[in-house]
Amino acid sequence: xxxxxxxxxxxxxxxxxxxxxxxxxxxxxxxxxxxxxxxxxxxxxxxxxxxxxxxxxxxxxxxxxxxxxxxxxxxxxxxxxxxxxxxxxxxxxxxxxxxxxxxxxxxxxxxxxxxxxxxxxxxxxxxxxxxxxxxxxxxxxxxxxxxxxxxxxxxxxxxxxxxxxxxxxxxxxxxxxxxxxxxxxxxxxxxxxxxxxxxxxxxxxxxxxxxxxxxxxxxxxxxxxxxxxxxxxxxxxxxxxxxxxxxxxxxxxxxxxxxxxxxxxxxxxxxxxxxxxxxxxxxxxxxxxxxxxxxxxxxxxxxxxxxxxxxxxxxxxxxxxxxxxxxxxxx
Amino acid sequence: xxxxxxxxxxxxxxxxxxxxxxxxxxxxxxxxxxxxxxxxxxxxxxxxxxxxxxxxxxxxxxxxxxxxxxxxxxxxxxxxxxxxxxxxxxxxxxxxxxxxxxxxxxxxxxxxxxxxxxxxxxxxxxxxxxxxxxxxxxxxxxxxxxxxxxxxxxxxxxxxxxxxxxxxxxxxxxxxxxxxxxxxxxxxxxxxxxxxxxxxxxxxxxxxxxxxxxxxxxxxxxxxxxxxxxxxxxxxxxxxxxxxxxxxxxxxxxxxxxxxxxxxxxxxxxxxxxxxxxxxxxxxxxxxxxxxxxxxxxxxxxxxxxxxxxxxxxxxxxxxxxxxxxxxxxxxxxxxxxxxxxxxxxxxxxxxxxxxxxxxxxxxxxxxxxxxxxxxxxxxxxxxxxxxxxxxxxxxxxxxxxxxxxxxxxxxxxxxxxxxxxxxxxxxxxxxxxxxxxxxxxxxxxxxxxxxxxxxxxxxxxxxxxxxxxxxxxxxxxxxxxxxxxxxxxxxxxxxxxxxxxxxxxxxxxxxxxxxxxxx
Numbered sequence: 001x002x003x004x005x006x007x008x009x010x011x012x013x014x015x016x017x018x019x020x021x022x023x024x025x026x027x028x029x030x031x032x033x034x035x036x037x038x039x040x041x042x043x044x045x046x047x048x049x050x051x052x053x054x055x056x057x058x059x060x061x062x063x064x065x066x067x068x069x070x071x072x073x074x075x076x077x078x079x080x081x082x083x084x085x086x087x088x089x090x091x092x093x094x095x096x097x098x099x100x101x102x103x104x105x106x107x108x109x110x111x112x113x114x115x116x117x118x119x120x121x122x123x124x125x126x127x128x129x130x131x132x133x134x135x136x137x138x139x140x141x142x143x144x145x146x147x148x149x150x151x152x153x154x155x156x157x158x159x160x161x162x163x164x165x166x167x168x169x170x171x172x173x174x175x176x177x178x179x180x181x182x183x184x185x186x187x188x189x190x191x192x193x194x195x196x197x198x199x200x201x202x203x204x205x206x207x208x209x210x211x212x213x214x215x216x217x218x219x220x221x222x223x224x225x226x227x228x229x230x231x232x233x234x235x236x237x238x239x240x241x242x243x244x245x246x247x248x249x250x251x252x253x254x255x256x257x258x259x260x261x262x263x264x265x266x267x268x269x270x271x272x273x274x275x276x277x278x279x280x281x282x283x284x285x286x287x288x289x290x291x292x293x294x295x296x297x298x299x300x301x302x303x304x305x306x307x308x309x310x311x312x313x314x315x316x317x318x319x320x321x322x323x324x325x326x327x328x329x330x331x
Numbered sequence: 332x333x334x335x336x337x338x339x340x341x342x343x344x345x346x347x348x349x350x351x352x353x354x355x356x357x358x359x360x361x362x363x364x365x366x367x368x369x370x371x372x373x374x375x376x377x378x379x380x381x382x383x384x385x386x387x388x389x390x391x392x393x394x395x396x397x398x399x400x401x402x403x404x405x406x407x408x409x410x411x412x413x414x415x416x417x418x419x420x421x422x423x424x425x426x427x428x429x430x431x432x433x434x435x436x437x438x439x440x441x442x443x444x445x446x447x448x449x450x451x452x453x454x455x456x457x458x459x460x461x462x463x464x465x466x467x468x469x470x471x472x473x474x475x476x477x478x479x480x481x482x483x484x485x486x487x488x489x490x491x492x493x494x495x496x497x498x499x500x501x502x503x504x505x506x507x508x509x510x511x512x513x514x515x516x517x518x519x520x521x522x523x524x525x526x527x528x529x530x531x532x533x534x535x536x537x538x539x540x541x542x543x544x545x546x547x548x549x550x551x552x553x554x555x556x557x558x559x560x561x562x563x564x565x566x567x568x569x570x571x572x573x574x575x576x577x578x579x580x581x582x583x584x585x586x587x588x589x590x591x592x593x594x595x596x597x598x599x600x601x602x603x604x605x606x607x608x609x610x611x612x613x614x615x616x617x618x619x620x621x622x623x624x625x626x627x628x629x630x631x632x633x634x635x636x637x638x639x640x641x642x643x644x645x646x647x648x649x650x651x652x653x654x655x656x657x658x659x660x661x662x663x664x665x666x667x668x669x670x671x672x673x674x675x676x677x678x679x680x681x682x683x684x685x686x687x688x689x690x691x692x693x694x695x696x697x698x699x700x701x702x703x704x705x706x707x708x709x710x711x712x713x714x715x716x717x718x719x720x721x722x723x724x725x726x727x728x729x730x731x732x733x734x735x736x737x738x739x740x741x742x743x744x745x746x747x748x749x750x751x752x753x754x755x756x757x758x759x760x761x762x763x764x765x766x767x768x769x770x771x772x773x774x775x776x777x778x779x780x781x782x783x784x785x786x787x788x789x790x791x792x793x794x795x796x797x798x799x800x801x802x803x804x805x806x807x808x809x810x811x812x813x814x815x816x817x818x819x820x821x822x823x824x825x826x827x828x829x830x831x832x833x834x835x836x837x838x839x840x841x842x843x844x845x846x847x848x849x850x851x
């Protein structure tokens with residue numbers, strides 16, 4: 001090993017792809033900067049936002065969305081799209097608010113079963129070669145239907161323990177910051193620093209290549225879909241704790257928001273091209289934008305359009321960065 | 332070469348494989364001894380890639396057996412994980428994951444890299460191979476695969492097959508491994524291969540660069556029409572002997588006697604005296620300009636090995652064509668050619684699934700789509716005129732069934748005919764065909780040839796890129812390409828397979844072969 005270390009410097013100098021611009025600014029860079037800018041603007045408008053209470057108030061409602069974005073990120077990493085994550089989260093919310101308080105065992109079994117159902121979806125998509133959009137869209141109605149059967153109108157009562165866990169807020173460091181940091185670090189380490197994480201990303205990028213290298217593409221698909229199911233459950237858990245009740249439709253807007261979050265966060269529909277840090281930042285950008293527009297006093301009728309415009313702007317910037325990188329590389 | 336059969340790494344016996352009506356591999360047998368470096372030579376579609384895919388278990392053969400390291404299996408079985416038998420393969424289509432870093436890619440191949448430092452140890456292993464195989468590789472571990480040039484990706488693929496991993500390689504299959512490598516990289520690659528084979532690894536190589544085989548391998552099998560028809564020791568083989576072996580068609584018995592392709596001319600003049608439709612200018616070796624003219628009513632074939640510039644030329648002609656019949660446009664420049672065209676052009680792609688048919692429409696709409704301008708009055712489609720047009724082409728092509736049948740209900744060959752009808756119905760000056768008979772049965776092929784003859788007689792000029800050398804005889808003239816340039820123009824009747832093969836391999840084929848990146 002040490003012997004081969006030596007020639008690197010000469011080789012690198014001769015015909016190198018070295019370019020600090022490429023390595024330093026990964027796909028996570030732009031969304032992270034955007035999230036920080038948006039947050040800074042909010043602080044400038046209302047300095048109280050920067051206080052521990054303020055941070056909690058602004059960020060806590062975004063935690064379920066960020067979990068949904070991460071769930072979507074695993075599906076996008078597989079080269080697929082999940083249109084069912086919103087009603088899946090709604091079902092998780094309903095199970096936690098209605099079944100769990102009545103029958104702990106049944107409730108837990110239902111939650112585990114939901115993750116298994118996600119894994120089964122991955123098997124179906126991988127083995128039968130079905131389009132993920134269709135399968136997940138169809139399943140979204142199944143999730144919603146079951147949720148409505150359990151709870152026709154919003155109601156139920158989330159167990160005290162879950163509420164306390166979700167609203168846990170230690171005095172010095174805001175609870176949301178702890179949750180965000182832990183989740184981001186764990187997911188990023190797994191996806192970008194573990195070997196199986198590389199296999200998972202590779203399977204979405206070129207499944208045939210990964211298979212030829214001796215890995216099971218089916219297992220990779222199952223892993224990614226199970227992870228998506230688990231993060232969907234976490235999103236439902238936080239929603240339940242924050243609202244205290246159940247509502248089948250509670251997360252219906254998350255379907256498209258989560259996709260937007262992944263894409264803003266540096267992901268690509270080509271598959272395999274995702275970033276955990278970017279996805280969290282993408283979720284923050286999308287969530288914080290709404291609050292910022294409210295702060296500025298943009299009338300609610302314009303908010304959706306303004307939010308959309310900013311998202312397009314981020315994507316244009318990203319295309320620009322990619323283009324610059326490409327130009328520099330080919331030179 | 333007399334290697335004991337008990338020490339053979341691979342024995343292939345009587346393997347056959349057909350795709351539909353095409354017999355891709357026909358009763359092929361060969362063997363590779365331990366520590367032997369052998370080659371499989373053959374022209375386009377000789378069955379090289381197919382037999383290798385049967386060997387490594389990617390596709391199931393129809394008959395025969397494959398024995399790897401003494402373990403025999405029927406060729407009809409596929410293997411999910413050939414690497415567990417020690418069989419590693421580099422395919423022509425690259426199989427790296429574009430979104431991964433180089434060291435992550437190394438780890439995916441290197442199953443022995445585990446633990447916290449998996450990336451570092453995998454990269455160390457891969458780099459040890461890379462540094463020796465391609466001393467100038469210049470690949471950094473942080474680079475993502477999609478940022479690398481094709482040549483560097485190919486280097487990583489080649490090097491990855493030599494990793495020890497958990498199951499060391501015993502048989503390495505390299506399908507065109509050097510196609511985008513330059514001369515020095517190729518030389519160090521073979522030097523490394525020879526070193527590893529002396530340690531007991533066996534390797535099979537296919538390449539169109541014949542001198543590479545002669546210089547570096549021990550034995551060469553020649554395939555032709557799916558059969559292994561010749562085995563030559565590399566020390567005794569010459570480029571001529573290989574080309575002759577490749578060119579002797581079993582089904583062209585009258586040709587067997589003729590070992591030397593005798594050509595009256597390699598610079599055939601246009602057959603017709605019509606107007607010049609296409610002008611292709613290229614600089615020859617001495618810097619002189621050579622001009623190739625295609626005249627009205629000619630059928631011109633573009634021949635040569637796949638990827639030697641025929642498609643580039645065909646696409647340049649398409650781009651240089653004017654919008655209107657008889658019009659002109661600025662000439663198009665490619666690396667080797669300047670192309671100018673008088674008149675408009677219609678293009679038929681052989682890749683009908685991707686670039687051709689509209690799968691949800693019926694046959695009639697598929698045929699009339701490109702000619703809608705001709706049957707439109709006042710901005711609306713004149714359905715009667717459309718019907719006349721479609722019926723006319725239906726009878727000319729002899730398509731069975733009704734124009735309102737969905738296009739997907741037709742056989743592949745008939746779909747291809749419908750596609751050609753779409754292009755011909757436009758009535759353009761020029762008809763450009765990209766391998767139109769790929770995967771089409773013989774009967775339909777003959778119908779296509781007849782159709783083309785009739786179109787040419789009506790004054791349409793046809794430029795035809797084909798990978799099937801036999802059908803080039805249906806052309807008035809054939810331009811043979813080598814390394815991006817036109818090296819000969821043959822009269823149609825002289826464009827035998829032997830002649831085309833000899834010309835497409837002739838000269839210093841490999842040294843000048845272009846890495847793909849140079850074309851981009």
